[in-house]
């Protein structure tokens with residue numbers, strides 16, 4: 276049984292950039308929907324693995340279950356990363372080790388932000404843009420994933436992400452995904468991102 280991650284703020288905490296209706300629906304209907312389906316699928320298995328380990332050991336599940344488990348498990352992990360690294364605290368600039376590594380790999384925060392926004396705007400269909408760490412190359416990368424694909428499936432460690440499914444923004448922005456992406460940089464909390472980044 277995978278426990279839910281409580282939403283770390285009130286539903287209206289991210290206004291005016293994301294409305295309480297969007298947050299309520301996104302957390303309760305979408306995130307918890309993936310979690311419920313995942314827990315139903317996992318009922319017959321007795322594996323003592325973390326969510327991240329399950330993705331990397333997807334062959335431990337019966338072939339007929341793998342697609343659905345991977346989809347819902349990645350959906351849970353992607354949403355948890357998205358929700359946990361936003362806040363209304365205005366910690367919108369990286370600091371510490373993450374700042375150093377962003378400067379090393381992208382030249383500056385401004386270059387990084389521009390590349391992240393371009394990547395997010397270029398995503399086709401539903402998916403996510405991630406900042407990830409390629410541990411083998413010791414390098415940060417910006418990648419897009421489709422549907423609910425997780426960077427763990429490609430051997431990358433996800434660091435921060437923006438959900439680009441229409442359910443993440445459509446109530447507030449209609450089809451203006453570009454504005455949602457730009458505004459999201461007012462919500463990303465780099466102090467929270469840094470706390471996890473130091474543990475990688």
Ligand SMILES: [Fe+2]
Nearest residue numbers: 305438440443
């Ligand atoms: Fe979502």
